[in-house]
Amino acid sequence: MIGKPFSLSIKVIILDREGRCLLLKRSPNSQGNPGKWDFPGGKADPGESFDQALLREVEEETGMRVCLTGVAGAAQSEVPGRRVAYLIMEARLESGQFRLSEEHDCHAWVPVAELPTWDLAPQFRELADGYAKKHMRV
Amino acid sequence: MIGKPFSLSIKVIILDREGRCLLLKRSPNSQGNPGKWDFPGGKADPGESFDQALLREVEEETGMRVCLTGVAGAAQSEVPGRRVAYLIMEARLESGQFRLSEEHDCHAWVPVAELPTWDLAPQFRELADGYAKKHMRV
Numbered sequence: 001m002i003g004k005p006f007s008l009s010i011k012v013i014i015l016d017r018e019g020r021c022l023l024l025k026r027s028p029n030s031q032g033n034p035g036k037w038d039f040p041g042g043k044a045d046p047g048e049s050f051d052q053a054l055l056r057e058v059e060e061e062t063g064m065r066v067c068l069t070g071v072a073g074a075a076q077s078e079v080p081g082r083r084v085a086y087l088i089m090e091a092r093l094e095s096g097q098f099r100l101s102e103e104h105d106c107h108a109w110v111p112v113a114e115l116p117t118w119d120l121a122p123q124f125r126e127l128a129d130g131y132a133k134k135h136m137r138v
Numbered sequence: 139m140i141g142k143p144f145s146l147s148i149k150v151i152i153l154d155r156e157g158r159c160l161l162l163k164r165s166p167n168s169q170g171n172p173g174k175w176d177f178p179g180g181k182a183d184p185g186e187s188f189d190q191a192l193l194r195e196v197e198e199e200t201g202m203r204v205c206l207t208g209v210a211g212a213a214q215s216e217v218p219g220r221r222v223a224y225l226i227m228e229a230r231l232e233s234g235q236f237r238l239s240e241e242h243d244c245h246a247w248v249p250v251a252e253l254p255t256w257d258l259a260p261q262f263r264e265l266a267d268g269y270a271k272k273h274m275r276v
């Protein structure tokens with residue numbers, strides 16, 4: 001038996017100098033998780049490497065340039081006809097002027113310890129809990 | 139400041155019907171982690187999707203066909219000039235006749251609860267601990 005095909009999405013926890021991370025609120029007419037808080041990122045275009053894709057998505061969605069610093073974790077979700085595997089990276093802000101794309105309604109810089117209290121897209125809740133706990137132990 | 143570039147590697151925890159998972163022992167002349175136990179998988183070729191790449195690598199390294207069932211976690215490592223981000227999937231055995239490639243010396247089917255006691259490549263130890271704990275709770 002063959003399962004539903006998987007696609008890959010790369011997301012990122014972007015940290016500022018105060019250790020807060022960037023969340024974007026999905027617009028009410030989003031196909032998936034309308035109105036939920038999300039991390040920047042998305043899918044690679046054909047022929048694009050995963051890190052190029054992530055840096056492009058971040059710039060499209062936020063106007064910012066970031067520098068990848070590590071791997072934060074993984075997650076998964078299921079939509080009709082397809083499953084999505086998420087690799088979630090960690091990055092720090094480098095440069096740029098913040099601006100939102102039409103995909104999102106607003107943004108917030110959230111202290112990492114408070115991440116689990118935000119109304120995140122459900123596939124990222126376990127990751128957010130684990131990441132906040134790890135951050136508090138450091 | 140720009141950090142070392144990241145490349146992406148996709149690995150997989152393959153489970154058999156008894157709930158044991160497949161480990162491969164890296165040959166003594168491997169470039170990275172010689173003699174350590176590893177999961178099957180590797181990097182995507184240009185233009186190849188992450189799941190196609192993983193199924194191809196599994197077939198090259200083990201002769202087996204598998205069906206992806208979920209996302210197991212993420213990990214990272216650092217080598218001179220480059221960092222590697224790992225997405226680790228979960229799969230079940232489908233078909234095929236087991237055979238090793240030259241990359242590996244031997245293989246073992248390991249009860250998931252025993253994973254943390256094996257001499258794994260260091261980047262997978264945290265994942266193995268978490269995966270074994272999660273498996274015992276199910």
